Amino acid sequence: MNNPLRVLIWNEYRHEKRNETVRAIYPQGIHGAIAEGFAGATDVIVKTATLDEPEQGLSEQAVASTDVLVWWGHTAHREVQDAVVDRVQKRVLEGMGLVVLHSGHFSRIFKRLMGTNCSLMWRDENEKQRIWTIEPGHPIAAGLPEHFELDHEEMYGERFDVPPPDEVVFLGWFQGGEVFRTGCCWQRGHGRVFYFQPGHETYPTYHNANVLKVIANAVRWAAPRVMLPDALRNVPALEPLSQTR
Amino acid sequence: MNNPLRVLIWNEYRHEKRNETVRAIYPQGIHGAIAEGFAGATDVIVKTATLDEPEQGLSEQAVASTDVLVWWGHTAHREVQDAVVDRVQKRVLEGMGLVVLHSGHFSRIFKRLMGTNCSLMWRDENEKQRIWTIEPGHPIAAGLPEHFELDHEEMYGERFDVPPPDEVVFLGWFQGGEVFRTGCCWQRGHGRVFYFQPGHETYPTYHNANVLKVIANAVRWAAPRVMLPDALRNVPALEPLSQTR
Amino acid sequence: MNNPLRVLIWNEYRHEKRNETVRAIYPQGIHGAIAEGFAGATDVIVKTATLDEPEQGLSEQAVASTDVLVWWGHTAHREVQDAVVDRVQKRVLEGMGLVVLHSGHFSRIFKRLMGTNCSLMWRDENEKQRIWTIEPGHPIAAGLPEHFELDHEEMYGERFDVPPPDEVVFLGWFQGGEVFRTGCCWQRGHGRVFYFQPGHETYPTYHNANVLKVIANAVRWAAPRVMLPDALRNVPALEPLSQTR
Amino acid sequence: MNNPLRVLIWNEYRHEKRNETVRAIYPQGIHGAIAEGFAGATDVIVKTATLDEPEQGLSEQAVASTDVLVWWGHTAHREVQDAVVDRVQKRVLEGMGLVVLHSGHFSRIFKRLMGTNCSLMWRDENEKQRIWTIEPGHPIAAGLPEHFELDHEEMYGERFDVPPPDEVVFLGWFQGGEVFRTGCCWQRGHGRVFYFQPGHETYPTYHNANVLKVIANAVRWAAPRVMLPDALRNVPALEPLSQTR
Numbered sequence: 001m002n003n004p005l006r007v008l009i010w011n012e013y014r015h016e017k018r019n020e021t022v023r024a025i026y027p028q029g030i031h032g033a034i035a036e037g038f039a040g041a042t043d044v045i046v047k048t049a050t051l052d053e054p055e056q057g058l059s060e061q062a063v064a065s066t067d068v069l070v071w072w073g074h075t076a077h078r079e080v081q082d083a084v085v086d087r088v089q090k091r092v093l094e095g096m097g098l099v100v101l102h103s104g105h106f107s108r109i110f111k112r113l114m115g116t117n118c119s120l121m122w123r124d125e126n127e128k129q130r131i132w133t134i135e136p137g138h139p140i141a142a143g144l145p146e147h148f149e150l151d152h153e154e155m156y157g158e159r160f161d162v163p164p165p166d167e168v169v170f171l172g173w174f175q176g177g178e179v180f181r182t183g184c185c186w187q188r189g190h191g192r193v194f195y196f197q198p199g200h201e202t203y204p205t206y207h208n209a210n211v212l213k214v215i216a217n218a219v220r221w222a223a224p225r226v227m228l229p230d231a232l233r234n235v236p237a238l239e240p241l242s243q244t245r
Numbered sequence: 246m247n248n249p250l251r252v253l254i255w256n257e258y259r260h261e262k263r264n265e266t267v268r269a270i271y272p273q274g275i276h277g278a279i280a281e282g283f284a285g286a287t288d289v290i291v292k293t294a295t296l297d298e299p300e301q302g303l304s305e306q307a308v309a310s311t312d313v314l315v316w317w318g319h320t321a322h323r324e325v326q327d328a329v330v331d332r333v334q335k336r337v338l339e340g341m342g343l344v345v346l347h348s349g350h351f352s353r354i355f356k357r358l359m360g361t362n363c364s365l366m367w368r369d370e371n372e373k374q375r376i377w378t379i380e381p382g383h384p385i386a387a388g389l390p391e392h393f394e395l396d397h398e399e400m401y402g403e404r405f406d407v408p409p410p411d412e413v414v415f416l417g418w419f420q421g422g423e424v425f426r427t428g429c430c431w432q433r434g435h436g437r438v439f440y441f442q443p444g445h446e447t448y449p450t451y452h453n454a455n456v457l458k459v460i461a462n463a464v465r466w467a468a469p470r471v472m473l474p475d476a477l478r479n480v481p482a483l484e485p486l487s488q489t490r
Numbered sequence: 491m492n493n494p495l496r497v498l499i500w501n502e503y504r505h506e507k508r509n510e511t512v513r514a515i516y517p518q519g520i521h522g523a524i525a526e527g528f529a530g531a532t533d534v535i536v537k538t539a540t541l542d543e544p545e546q547g548l549s550e551q552a553v554a555s556t557d558v559l560v561w562w563g564h565t566a567h568r569e570v571q572d573a574v575v576d577r578v579q580k581r582v583l584e585g586m587g588l589v590v591l592h593s594g595h596f597s598r599i600f601k602r603l604m605g606t607n608c609s610l611m612w613r614d615e616n617e618k619q620r621i622w623t624i625e626p627g628h629p630i631a632a633g634l635p636e637h638f639e640l641d642h643e644e645m646y647g648e649r650f651d652v653p654p655p656d657e658v659v660f661l662g663w664f665q666g667g668e669v670f671r672t673g674c675c676w677q678r679g680h681g682r683v684f685y686f687q688p689g690h691e692t693y694p695t696y697h698n699a700n701v702l703k704v705i706a707n708a709v710r711w712a713a714p715r716v717m718l719p720d721a722l723r724n725v726p727a728l729e730p731l732s733q734t735r
Numbered sequence: 736m737n738n739p740l741r742v743l744i745w746n747e748y749r750h751e752k753r754n755e756t757v758r759a760i761y762p763q764g765i766h767g768a769i770a771e772g773f774a775g776a777t778d779v780i781v782k783t784a785t786l787d788e789p790e791q792g793l794s795e796q797a798v799a800s801t802d803v804l805v806w807w808g809h810t811a812h813r814e815v816q817d818a819v820v821d822r823v824q825k826r827v828l829e830g831m832g833l834v835v836l837h838s839g840h841f842s843r844i845f846k847r848l849m850g851t852n853c854s855l856m857w858r859d860e861n862e863k864q865r866i867w868t869i870e871p872g873h874p875i876a877a878g879l880p881e882h883f884e885l886d887h888e889e890m891y892g893e894r895f896d897v898p899p900p901d902e903v904v905f906l907g908w909f910q911g912g913e914v915f916r917t918g919c920c921w922q923r924g925h926g927r928v929f930y931f932q933p934g935h936e937t938y939p940t941y942h943n944a945n946v947l948k949v950i951a952n953a954v955r956w957a958a959p960r961v962m963l964p965d966a967l968r969n970v971p972a973l974e975p976l977s978q979t980r
Contacts, residue, residue, distance in 0.1 A: 121477075177620055232367070239421050241420055605824075647970065666976055725892065727912060
């Protein structure tokens with residue numbers, strides 16, 4: 001693709017307004033920090049959108065002009081409207097990429113695309129996580145080390161109730177004793193979905209260079225390869241049918 | 246499992262009432278013909294249910310006492326209520342098996358579990374289909390020949406808009422020139438889902454011994470192995486956390 | 491299957507003879523300890539075989555009368571003869587199950603069936619491992635807890651150079667900071683292969699009830715469903731060909 | 736990658752020398768016809784090699800300077816030397832791409848990487864094949880129509896004895912009544928393998944624009960993303976181990 005990739009970073013953007021700790025870490029919002037990760041990139045056009053904007057930041061026009069959508073949400077999943085979930089799902093199935101971050105595992109759009117509860121075990125006790133790159137040849141792992149640490153993260157543990165991923169790129173180790181399928185890929189319709197586990201709002205995860213690189217890689221991996229409308233089609237026979245009827 | 250498997254065969258049961266051709270083929274309903282396939286089996290208890298029964302035949306109690314649900318629907322997918330779809334999805338994710346037949350590819354429950362449009366190409370011109378067993382070692386293929394024919398079937402052609410199946414057991418060849426992933430398996434939550442393509446209401450597909458054997462095998466393959474409720478859980482650390490915080 | 495499953499537990503059986511520590515832990519050999527796990531079972535007939543027996547314990551007759559083969563080897567992989575590897579591979583492709591344990595990841599038969607190097611990272615410093623059951627509904631996980639510990643194990647860490655598993659049933663957490671795909675399934679031909687990571691010879695892993703249960707489950711999961719010879723076949727057309735030639 | 740992709744098209748090149756029909760269709764050899772498919776491309780450097788060249792055209796230096804290897808062989812699979820198979824396998828596992836064509840399903844390198852017999856059913860009666868693109872969003876399907884025909888092809892039918900593919904991009908329909916997984920992807924080590932079924936030597940398949948486009952796409956899809964040597968590694972602990980030992 002020669003045209004720049006149109007990336008929309010969507011953030012619930014509530015914690016940052018209400019909680020001083022979160023605001024101190026993300027003064028421009030989590031969306032702002034993630035957008036920083038694309039600073040200087042010439043192959044993408046990055047926009048941001050948030051829940052409290054008109055049409056929840058995801059109008060028909062906004063979605064239709066997005067190639068890859070990045071999603072962060074946590075406390076307000078239920079506020080996301082049916083029309084928005086329908087619109088995003090339709091666009092993913094046509095070919096748009098979707099990168100779901102951290103607590104977005106419980107977003108309506110992720111659950112809609114997975115068909116499962118997307119539950120997991122959790123513990124927010126500020127512990128160390130180590131992320132292992134188990135597929136160094138995967139485009140989402142490009143330039144990442146064999147492993148890297150986040151000194152402060154919420155624990156997300158298995159069993160993660162998702163359909164078997166098409167590919168698992170990263171596994172997570174937690175100091176408290178758990179493991180997680182930290183970076184997972186799925187195809188849905190013509191679109192591709194990547195889930196990446198780190199990113200609790202009270203820790204500076206989205207200022208970590210490795211985390212930003214994973215997201216940047218995932219966005220490019222999820223770039224649409226086709227954009228095809230849904231179609232149930234009644235078709236004529238390609239070969240003669242007369243003989244057996 | 247020593248207890249008999251509790252199988253519920255659900256049928257929309259509208260064509261049979263309205264259309265003489267269909268009624269002539271399936272005087273006991275499509276559900277009745279499928280139930281016949283289990284005649285004499287001592288390892289299953291087979292019940293049937295239909296759309297126009299109270300609570301659409303799928304009350305809380307009915308679903309809770311079902312191990313494997315077989316689904317046939319076509320003209321009335323939209324009439325199936327939210328509460329029923331929610332209930333069946335919840336039970337599948339806990340471990341219940343689901344066998345979806347033919348036009349059930351467009352049922353609300355199948356689309357819900359797949360997360361995709363589940364579209365395909367079709368043609369109803371009474372043509373020959375040949376079904377190829379590509380995984381003879383799969384439990385759903387037990388006792389089936391390398392290939393078998395249905396002289397009269399509706400064509401369903403690719404692209405079938407479903408997530409990549411965990412396993413493809415059968416492929417279909419159509420006289421008119423198309424192919425199809427005729428028998429596909431997916432895991433969702435703790436439950437297992439099998440889709441089997443043949444079974445248009447105007448043809449005697451569910452009187453075919455091979456088709457009945459596939460369904461009987463699929464029901465036993467989809468038998469619950471666990472039955473676990475959904476649970477988001479906050480858990481304490483298993484290992485000491487003090488050092489890095 | 492009504493006939494008992496014929497299980498052959500093959501062990502290199504060298505460490506036990508040479509090393510007092512190992513002999514103290516496994517006075518009957520590792521094969522003997524694993525066989526103990528089936529004590530009292532009436533659905534299996536368990537035999538054992540070792541490298542230094544005639545035909546390396548895997549004669550044509552021995553292999554031909556085995557339904558599921560369990561493999562433990564470490565220091566003498568290279569001594570296993572071509573004819574033995576060929577024979578076992580042929581039988582797996584026909585339908586025999588194969589359960590490969592611990593250092594068997596480097597066995598000739600496992601590498602032959604995987605097509606890859608099967609390398610990994612390792613460290614033998616007597617550390618704690620925790621095994622997480624990520625697919626509680628898988629037959630190999632039947633009766634296993636959500637997680638269990640081995641207080642003394644060799645670390646095996648990612649990246650494990652194997653083809654993407656069909657199913658990952660267990661993940662491993664190591665005290666030293668690594669993770670591993672501890673229990674993995676693959677289909678090869680009509681046979682099924684399970685790899686299970688724990689089991690260093692200097693630790694009493696094969697006396698652990700959970701480990702023995704995993705092996706017992708895996709053996710039953712890997713039971714042949716068909717037993718079909720390899721066949722390249724020239725076949726006549728099933729449909730008339732005249733029209734387009 | 737800014738450097739051009741180094742593609743090596745390897746052909747057994749025996750039929751063309753011995754059989755006038757084949758020579759008439761492929762006067763420059765099958766390798767020559769495939770190379771024509773890259774004419775004018777500026778992102779690749781295409782070389783060819785054949786079995787009867789020194790070191791079978793696959794010297795250490797030739798393999799080491801190849802990014803993607805295309806393989807056509809048929810009558811002389813057994814002549815390919817161990818050293819060559821070992822060398823190519825090693826390079827694939829490090830990251831080189833491999834595109835295996837038609838009768839190459841029985842090549843030693845393909846069987847080595849698959850671990851299975853790679854058998855199938857066949858019939859050479861000059862029949863029509865129709866190829867269905869079932870994943871239009873896959874890079875290997877870029878620019879291909881929903882389906883295309885080859886008026887003259889050898890039939891290859893299921894069951895194709897290969898491990899479950901990571902992705903199936905094309906399905907094949909044959910006039911004589913069979914189906915086939917015509918285009919399949921596998922990962923092996925860090926390398927990627929694509930098998931494409933059409934291409935019998937007595938038909939002009941490699942002059943077909945769609946076939947050439949599939950091969951061209953596959954070559955670019957299989958481009959190395961990393962090139963990493965095999966390494967069994969003994970590593971120190973990343974976290975303190977003292978507490979539990």
